[in-house]
Amino acid sequence: MAAAGAALAPIIENRLLLPPNAGRIRCSSSARGALVVRGAALSEESRKNRSSALKAVAVKGEAPNLTTAKSGHEILLFDALREGLEEEMARDPTVCVIGEDVGHYGGSYKVTKGLAEKFGDLRVLDTPICENSFTGMGIGAAMTGLRTVVEGMNMGFLLLAYNQISNNAGMLHYTSGGQFKIPIVIRGPGGVGKQLGAEHSQRLESYFQSVPGLQMVACSTPYNAKGLMKAAIRSDNPVILYEHVLLYNLKERIPDEEYVLCLEEAELVRPGKDVTILTYSRMRHFVLQAAKTLVERGYDPEIIDIRSLKPFDLFTIGNSIKKTHKVLIVEECMRTGGIGASLRAAIVDNFWDFLDGRPECLSSQDVPTPYAATLEDATVVQPAQIVVKVEQMCQGLV
Amino acid sequence: MLDFPGAKAAFTSRMEFISPNAAEAVPCFRILDDLGRALDGSDIPEVDSSLAVKMYHTMVRLQTFDSIFYEAQRQGRISFYLTNIGEEALNVASAAALTKDDVVFPQYREHGVLMWRGFTLDEFANQCFSNEAGHGKGRQMPIHYGSEKLNYFTISSPIATQLPHAVGAAYGLKMDRKNACAVTYFGDGGSSEGDFHAACNFAAVLEAPVLFVCRNNGYAISTPACEQYKGDGIVVRGRGYGMTSIRVDGNDALAVFKAVSAARKLAVEQSKPVLIEAMTYRVGHHSTSDDSTKYRSGEEIAHWRSVRDPVLRFRRWLESNAWWSVEDEKELRGAARKEVISAMNQAEKKNKPPLSELFTDVYDTLPRNLLEQEATLRDTVSKNPPSLAPH
Numbered sequence: 001m002a003a004a005g006a007a008l009a010p011i012i013e014n015r016l017l018l019p020p021n022a023g024r025i026r027c028s029s030s031a032r033g034a035l036v037v038r039g040a041a042l043s044e045e046s047r048k049n050r051s052s053a054l055k056a057v058a059v060k061g062e063a064p065n066l067t068t069a070k071s072g073h074e075i076l077l078f079d080a081l082r083e084g085l086e087e088e089m090a091r092d093p094t095v096c097v098i099g100e101d102v103g104h105y106g107g108s109y110k111v112t113k114g115l116a117e118k119f120g121d122l123r124v125l126d127t128p129i130c131e132n133s134f135t136g137m138g139i140g141a142a143m144t145g146l147r148t149v150v151e152g153m154n155m156g157f158l159l160l161a162y163n164q165i166s167n168n169a170g171m172l173h174y175t176s177g178g179q180f181k182i183p184i185v186i187r188g189p190g191g192v193g194k195q196l197g198a199e200h201s202q203r204l205e206s207y208f209q210s211v212p213g214l215q216m217v218a219c220s221t222p223y224n225a226k227g228l229m230k231a232a233i234r235s236d237n238p239v240i241l242y243e244h245v246l247l248y249n250l251k252e253r254i255p256d257e258e259y260v261l262c263l264e265e266a267e268l269v270r271p272g273k274d275v276t277i278l279t280y281s282r283m284r285h286f287v288l289q290a291a292k293t294l295v296e297r298g299y300d301p302e303i304i305d306i307r308s309l310k311p312f313d314l315f316t317i318g319n320s321i322k323k324t325h326k327v328l329i330v331e332e333c334m335r336t337g338g339i340g341a342s343l344r345a346a347i348v349d350n351f352w353d354f355l356d357g358r359p360e361c362l363s364s365q366d367v368p369t370p371y372a373a374t375l376e377d378a379t380v381v382q383p384a385q386i387v388v389k390v391e392q393m394c395q396g397l398v
Numbered sequence: 399m400l401d402f403p404g405a406k407a408a409f410t411s412r413m414e415f416i417s418p419n420a421a422e423a424v425p426c427f428r429i430l431d432d433l434g435r436a437l438d439g440s441d442i443p444e445v446d447s448s449l450a451v452k453m454y455h456t457m458v459r460l461q462t463f464d465s466i467f468y469e470a471q472r473q474g475r476i477s478f479y480l481t482n483i484g485e486e487a488l489n490v491a492s493a494a495a496l497t498k499d500d501v502v503f504p505q506y507r508e509h510g511v512l513m514w515r516g517f518t519l520d521e522f523a524n525q526c527f528s529n530e531a532g533h534g535k536g537r538q539m540p541i542h543y544g545s546e547k548l549n550y551f552t553i554s555s556p557i558a559t560q561l562p563h564a565v566g567a568a569y570g571l572k573m574d575r576k577n578a579c580a581v582t583y584f585g586d587g588g589s590s591e592g593d594f595h596a597a598c599n600f601a602a603v604l605e606a607p608v609l610f611v612c613r614n615n616g617y618a619i620s621t622p623a624c625e626q627y628k629g630d631g632i633v634v635r636g637r638g639y640g641m642t643s644i645r646v647d648g649n650d651a652l653a654v655f656k657a658v659s660a661a662r663k664l665a666v667e668q669s670k671p672v673l674i675e676a677m678t679y680r681v682g683h684h685s686t687s688d689d690s691t692k693y694r695s696g697e698e699i700a701h702w703r704s705v706r707d708p709v710l711r712f713r714r715w716l717e718s719n720a721w722w723s724v725e726d727e728k729e730l731r732g733a734a735r736k737e738v739i740s741a742m743n744q745a746e747k748k749n750k751p752p753l754s755e756l757f758t759d760v761y762d763t764l765p766r767n768l769l770e771q772e773a774t775l776r777d778t779v780s781k782n783p784p785s786l787a788p789h
Contacts, residue, residue: 096573122569122572122573123573125569125604127600127604128596128599128600128603130592130595130596130599130600132562132592132593132596133562133565133592133593133596133597133599133600134562134596134600135562136559136561136562136563136565136566136593136597137562137563137565137566137569137597137600138566139562139563139566140503140560140562140563140564140565140566140567140569140570140580141566141567141569141570142566143551143563143566143567144501144566144567144570144571145570146566146569146570146573148566163556163559164559164562167554167556167559168554168559168563171554172552172554173759173760173761173762174537174759174760175534175537175538175542175544175552175554176533176534176538176544176546176551176552177532177533177534177535177537177544177552177759178535178758178759179533179544179545179546179552180544180546180551180552181762212760213760213761215761235762236762237761237762264765311765311766311767312767314766
């Protein structure tokens with residue numbers, strides 16, 4: 001493999017040396033001059049700042065003011081999303097929200113609470129039930145100058161809008177020869193919840209990841225939820241922002257000052273040297289839970305929340321693999337055709353020479369999510385499995 | 399009175415079902431008869447000689463372009479083509495009633511609207527030959543035109559997906575209180591799509607300034623209208639959505655002009671949608687991939703092509719006003735043919751888009767994975783025969 005790739009290796013290698021916001025990928029934060037705070041080491045001090053809802057929360061050491069407990073404000077994840085959305089709507093009058101029950105009802109998960117009162121019921125638009133239609137409407141509005149945020153009440157319902165999302169949002173910038181842009185954000189709760197039934201437990205990132213022209217990001221903490229919401233709205237590309245139905249009430253202290261995150265960047269949650277664990281969304285928290293046990297047993301995992309599902313931040317991921325030589329992906333997608341499947345391929349293509357063993361992946365079962373609680377728990381990855389897998393990898397048993 | 403949230407209606411003790419169709423079909427508005435003579439009592443819209451002649455010029459140019467490019471496909475010079483034959487009056491007259499600020503979301507059989515707005519023969523030809531000069535950069539199949547400058551949104555093949563886009567654009571226009579509306583076109587077949595229902599419902603509920611123009615041309619590829627719907631066409635559905643609607647003779651340029659002008663006024667002034675069902679006939683095959691003699695008679699096609707030709711009908715009206723002559727006709731037909739052939743030959747000679755345009759515009763800027771793919775591709779191409787060489 002090395003020989004065949006030799007001619008290309010220098011080109012690829014050079015590009016991978018560049019961090020995500022260098023070169024031609026535009027990082028929205030640098031374009032706008034807002035404070036950019038990127039993932040950094042989990043310092044001793046910040047380890048002590050634990051939220052009540054979470055056992056291990058990453059705190060950004062580079063940011064000013066966050067090392068003291070007094071500044072910033074505590075917020076729940078749904079409210080952080082709302083805060084980001086509200087700030088962008090106040091800043092830019094072309095930003096508007098379209099969806100079911102987003103107006104006076106405030107949204108099924110309260111992400112748009114209070115926005116209709118503040119910005120009017122045209123900018124926060126309640127629609128009749130037709131996902132394909134209001135997504136199409138959002139695309140048409142985006143093509144003619146608005147920046148629309150389309151809310152799917154549950155991501156799974158957006159399957160009804162698949163044509164609009166793939167053939168239109170994803171493609172029209174390309175097929176029009178660059179004449180029309182579609183700065184749309186499509187967002188909503190997805191993932192496996194607590195006994196919501198199969199149709200409400202979809203992982204849409206699996207289905208949409210193939211569509212050219214789309215960007216996809218997944219938030220997992222109040223901090224990155226707000227920063228990614230703002231970045232997605234400012235992006236000129238169509239962005240799908242994946243929220244998780246069980247993470248809306250996560251609490252965290254976030255900065256008071258404005259910040260916008262980089263859409264293409266992964267987040268280093270915990271530095272380590274034994275193994276690289278790549279994860280996102282709800283599984284990040286399962287990984288952190290497993291990490292407590294692993295640390296107690298003397299292991300040193302490096303945990304990265306990939307955040308950017310399309311494209312992958314191969315710079316951050318690659319640097320980690322070069323250090324640890326082992327990689328485990330922990331995802332909520334099903335085994336077949338999920339983010340993990342694509343990420344494994346990308347890792348094999350790019351970092352083969354740095355791996356001691358095959359890239360491992362823990363995924364959900366290839367079944368529709370059953371309702372019964374015990375069955376549902378068995379379809380998704382649990383922290384205990386993560387512990388076992390990491391131990392096996394570190395002991396050379398896989 | 400009923401006070402259910404869903405409806406405010408009076409009670410009745412008589413159980414009476416509403417019949418599936420009214421006793422009479424909704425009448426069809428026309429101004430000119432089939433021979434281009436104004437009907438008694440008609441209120442002819444304000445169309446002076448220069449506007450009328452311009453409309454006629456565009457119809458003839460469209461007809462000429464269609465006939466030559468259809469043949470070009472048959473000769474293998476382009477891979478695909480789709481004509482507007484029989485719908486020239488509908489295309490051009492509806493476009494003439496709009497302003498350049500009105501945003502158009504077409505299906506694919508509305509080249510005349512784009513031509514009216516100023517898309518040149520070269521621009522049409524470049525797109526059909528998918529050369530490097532085309533606005534679409536060779537990414538879409540022929541006739542999938544798009545022009546940001548002319549407010550004509552790039553065509554996407556799936557049927558009726560542009561209807562919700564139009565509602566979204568209208569929503570934006572409404573918020574900005576612009577003196578403009580959105581206009582979207584679709585066929586009798588397109589009205590069966592779910593997007594038609596949802597877009598109409600949304601437009602009415604949201605009170606969006608959008609015109610829904612249905613080109614009821616009788617066929618959806620091989621499916622005749624009687625197998626597409628069982629109601630009285632599309633116009634009757636307007637009432638189902640609480641939307642103003644009208645049925646018009648789509649082959650009568652004056653009637654189309656008048657109806658679309660009035661509809662536009664209503665949409666812009668009252669911020670309401672309007673449904674216009676323009677009755678017409680698809681004289682050509684669905685596209686170059688279709689042979690319609692398989693499902694309709696040659697006589698039927700010939701009848702509509704000749705006796706019911708909307709371009710000839712409009713020409714007769716021009717002649718009756720002494721705005722057009724046999725000499726003018728000969729000159730225009732000759733000139734149009736020459737111009738179209740010249741545009742075609744020019745477009746055919748131009749280069750196809752370079753490899754450097756394969757990966758651009760997927761996103762606003764090129765992400766790493768696409769840069770890598772391009773590098774890999776160039777490497778492959780440089781090691782292989784010239785047929786794959788980039789330029």
